[in-house]
Amino acid sequence: MDRSWGTEQLKTMTKYFIILFGGLIALSSVAQDRQVVPQLFKDTRVVNGHSVQTSEKSEMKFIISHRFGYVNTGIKELFGLDQSTIRIGLDYGISNRLTVGLGRSSFEKTVDGFLKFNALRQTKGDKAFPVSVTAFASSAMTTIEWKDEERENYFSSRLAYTYQILIARKFSDAFSWQIMPTLVHQNLVPTGEFSNDILAIGSATRLQVSKMISIQTEYYYALPNQLPDNYTNSLSVGVDIETKGHVFQLHLSNSRGMIEKYFVANTTGKWEKGDISMGFNITRDFRLRGRK
Amino acid sequence: MKNLIYIVILAWLSLALSFDLSTSNELAPDKSVSEILNALGDPNPTHYRANIDPQQVEMGRQLVYNGRTKMPDGSMSNYISKFYVCTDCHNQVQEDPILTESDPEKRLQYINEKGLKFLQATTFWGMVNREFWYNDDYVLKYGSLVEAAHKSLEESTQLCARECSSGRYLEAWELEAIIQYYWTLELKIKDLNLSSSEYSSLETALKSGNQNPTLIKMLKSKYALKSPATFVSEPENRGEGFSDLVGNAENGELIWENSCKTCHREYGPSQLLLDNSRFTFNKFKRNFKKDSNFNLYTIIRHGTYAEPGHRQYMPLYPEERMSNQQIEDIRAFIERELQ
Numbered sequence: 001m002d003r004s005w006g007t008e009q010l011k012t013m014t015k016y017f018i019i020l021f022g023g024l025i026a027l028s029s030v031a032q033d034r035q036v037v038p039q040l041f042k043d044t045r046v047v048n049g050h051s052v053q054t055s056e057k058s059e060m061k062f063i064i065s066h067r068f069g070y071v072n073t074g075i076k077e078l079f080g081l082d083q084s085t086i087r088i089g090l091d092y093g094i095s096n097r098l099t100v101g102l103g104r105s106s107f108e109k110t111v112d113g114f115l116k117f118n119a120l121r122q123t124k125g126d127k128a129f130p131v132s133v134t135a136f137a138s139s140a141m142t143t144i145e146w147k148d149e150e151r152e153n154y155f156s157s158r159l160a161y162t163y164q165i166l167i168a169r170k171f172s173d174a175f176s177w178q179i180m181p182t183l184v185h186q187n188l189v190p191t192g193e194f195s196n197d198i199l200a201i202g203s204a205t206r207l208q209v210s211k212m213i214s215i216q217t218e219y220y221y222a223l224p225n226q227l228p229d230n231y232t233n234s235l236s237v238g239v240d241i242e243t244k245g246h247v248f249q250l251h252l253s254n255s256r257g258m259i260e261k262y263f264v265a266n267t268t269g270k271w272e273k274g275d276i277s278m279g280f281n282i283t284r285d286f287r288l289r290g291r292k
Numbered sequence: 293m294k295n296l297i298y299i300v301i302l303a304w305l306s307l308a309l310s311f312d313l314s315t316s317n318e319l320a321p322d323k324s325v326s327e328i329l330n331a332l333g334d335p336n337p338t339h340y341r342a343n344i345d346p347q348q349v350e351m352g353r354q355l356v357y358n359g360r361t362k363m364p365d366g367s368m369s370n371y372i373s374k375f376y377v378c379t380d381c382h383n384q385v386q387e388d389p390i391l392t393e394s395d396p397e398k399r400l401q402y403i404n405e406k407g408l409k410f411l412q413a414t415t416f417w418g419m420v421n422r423e424f425w426y427n428d429d430y431v432l433k434y435g436s437l438v439e440a441a442h443k444s445l446e447e448s449t450q451l452c453a454r455e456c457s458s459g460r461y462l463e464a465w466e467l468e469a470i471i472q473y474y475w476t477l478e479l480k481i482k483d484l485n486l487s488s489s490e491y492s493s494l495e496t497a498l499k500s501g502n503q504n505p506t507l508i509k510m511l512k513s514k515y516a517l518k519s520p521a522t523f524v525s526e527p528e529n530r531g532e533g534f535s536d537l538v539g540n541a542e543n544g545e546l547i548w549e550n551s552c553k554t555c556h557r558e559y560g561p562s563q564l565l566l567d568n569s570r571f572t573f574n575k576f577k578r579n580f581k582k583d584s585n586f587n588l589y590t591i592i593r594h595g596t597y598a599e600p601g602h603r604q605y606m607p608l609y610p611e612e613r614m615s616n617q618q619i620e621d622i623r624a625f626i627e628r629e630l631q
Contacts (some may be wrong), residue, residue, distance in 0.1 A: 038558040039565055056559055058374070096559055173569035209585075211575035244563070244602060284601075285563065290371030292358040 034123035035133045040132055040170045041178070043247045044091060044099070045281060046204040047218040048255055048263045053179060055093035058289035063089040063103070065281045067256045072274030077238035080118040080277055087258040092288075105258055112259045114138035123168060136164040140261050157188035162260035164202075176206040182220065195226040198265040208279045212242045216251075220264045232270055234263040249281040260273040319481035319495050325421055328481060328494065329511060333503025339420060339445040344472050352473025355466055356384070369466065373459025375604050380554070380561050381413040381456075386478065391418070391483065391515040394612040400546055410551040412607045414519035420445065421479045424518035429610065433523065446471065460601035484514040521610040526589035532580035533589070534616045535602070539624025547614070547622050555606070562604060573626045580623070588626075592619055
C-alpha cells in the first residue's frame with residue numbers, strides 16, 4: 001500500500017531533525033575540557049545498528065557486512081550459508097564528531113547514506129557528564145525493479161528514512177549500555193497493516209571480556225500496533241574482536257537486513273523457531289589525511 | 293681647571309660606560325652559541341642560516357606541530373605524513389636537565405617537573421647545535437639509509453619525514469621553513485651554565501677578535517654534539533625480567549602516562565588505546581613471558597614495523613630514551629594496578 005508521505009510532512013520531519021541536529025551541535029560547542037571517557041563501544045556499529053562512536057577525523061572505514069540465511073534451513077542450505085546478502089559501505093570522519101557514510105546492500109539492491117553527529121561525550125571528573133549522545137539520520141533507496149510495473153510507481157516509494165538519538169553510558173571498563181529512540185519512515189509499505197512511521201526503542205550493551213574481545217547485544221522494540229502480527233523485534237548478539245587496524249564482528253540475529261529500515265521495521269525471524277542468521281562485519285580503517 | 297676636571301671625569305665615565313655596554317653586547321645571556329662559536333673561529337655548519345625570516349619560521353613551526361602549513365597564497369600545503377606529526381616523538385624544549393647527559397632517569401624527573409612528554413626521539417631544542425644525527429646503533433642497524441642523515445641536519449630531517457613518519461620527502465621550501473624554525477630553538481649562552489671564569493675568558497676572547505680553539509672546545513663540552521642511541525636486548529628470561537632491578541611503580545606510572553599514553557590515546561597516532569583498565573593491564577601481564585607485541589620488553593626494545601596497508605608503527609626506545617630500570621618500573625606499575 002502506498003502511503004507516500006506528503007512533501008509537507010517530510011519537510012516538517014526534516015525540519016525538526018535539523019533543529020535537533022543544530023541544537024546538539026550548539027551543545028557540543030560548549031567546552032568539554034573535562035576528562036572524556038573513550039571507547040564506549042569498540043566500533044561504530046553495535047551489531048546491525050550504529051553505536052554512539054563516530055569515525056576519527058580523516059579516517060575512511062571500509063565495512064564489508066554479510067548476513068546469511070537462517071540456520072534452521074538445515075544442511076541443504078548449509079545452515080543458511082548458501083543464502084548470503086552483503087552490504088559494502090564506506091564511512092568517513094569529517095571531524096572526530098561528524099561522520100558520513102554510504103553503502104549498498106544486495107538485499108533489494110538498496111543504497112543508503114547517513115549522517116551521524118556525536119554531540120555530547122561522557123566525561124568524568126569534577127564536572128562529569130553522564131552520557132554520550134549521538135544523533136543519526138539516514139536515508140535508504142531501493143533500486144530493485146518494480147514488483148508491478150503496470151501500476152503507477154513513484155520514485156518516492158523507493159525511499160525510507162531513519163532518525164535516531166543514540167544515548168550511551170560506560171558504567172565501568174567492562175560494561176556500556178546504549179538506548180536508541182528510533183523513527184523509521186517508509187514511503188511505501190506492503191499493506192494497510194503497516195504504519196509508515198515505525199517508532200522503536202533500541203537497547204544495546206557491550207560487555208568487555210578481554211582487552212581485544214567484547215560481547216554485544218542489540219534489541220529493537222517496535223511500539224505496538226505498527227506492524228502486522230507476524231513481524232517481530234530484532235534481537236542480535238555479537239562478538240567484537242579487535243586486531244591491528246581491523247575490528248571483526250561476528251554475530252547471530254533474527255534480522256537479515258543491515259540497515260535500519262530492514263532490521264527495525266521488517267524483521268520476521270523468530271529466535272525460538274531457529275530463525276537465526278549468522279553474520280559478520282569486517283572493518284578496515286584507512287587514513288586519508290593527516291590528523292591535525 | 294674646573295672644566296678640565298669635568299672633561300676628565302666625563303671622558304672616564306664615557307669610557308667606562310662604553311666598556312660596560314660593549315661587554316653586555318658581547319655576552320648577553322640570549323647570545324647565540326653558534327654565533328659565539330663562529331666569532332671564535334669555528335666554521336658555521338652547512339645548515340646555518342644567516343637570516344631568519346619570521347614568516348618562514350611560522351610555516352616551519354606549523355609543519356612541525358600540524359604536519360602542514362598555510363602557504364603564502366593562502367592554501368594549505370599537503371600533509372607530510374598522514375599518520376604522525378613531529379611533536380608525536382620530539383619535544384620542542386629542553387628535556388634533559390644536564391645538557392651533556394642523555395640520562396632517561398634524570399630526564400623523567402625533569403619532564404615531570406616541567407609538564408613535558410617522555411618521548412622516543414630527541415628534542416628539537418638545540419637540534420641545530422648538534423653535529424651528528426641518527427647516531428650509533430641507528431648507523432649500525434640501518435647503514436646506508438642513514439649515512440647521509442648522520443652528518444646532515446637537512447638529510448636527517450628528510451629521512452625522518454619520509455621513513456620515520458611514514459610520510460613523504462619534504463619539498464625544498466618546507467625543508468627551509470623547518471630549518472629556519474629549528475634555528476629559533478638554538479642554544480643560547482645562558483643555557484650552558486658557564487662558570488664566571490669561563491664567562492670572563494669568553495668575553496676577553498670575543499673582544500680580542502682572535503680565533504680560540506680552546507674556548508671552542510670548552511663551549512662544545514657544555515652540551516651534547518649528538519644524541520647517543522644504543523639498541524639493547526630484552527632480558528634473557530622475559531618472565532623474570534631484569535631480575536637484578538627492582539621496579540618503582542610510581543616512576544612506572546609517570547612513564548605510562550607521559551610516554552605510552554601520548555600515542556596510545558583516543559585520536560592519537562596509534563590505533564591501540566591504552567586506558568587504565570584491568571583489561572589493558574591484564575593483557576600486558578599475561579604477555580610478560582610471551583613473544584608478543586604486548587610483551588613490554590619486546591615492544592619497547594624492538595618496536596613494530598610499518599606494513600603495507602598499515603603504515604602506523606611504534607618506534608623502538610634506545611637505552612638512552614628508556615632504561616631497563618624504567619621498563620621494570622612500568623612492569624611494577626602494571627602489577628600494582630592489578631593488585
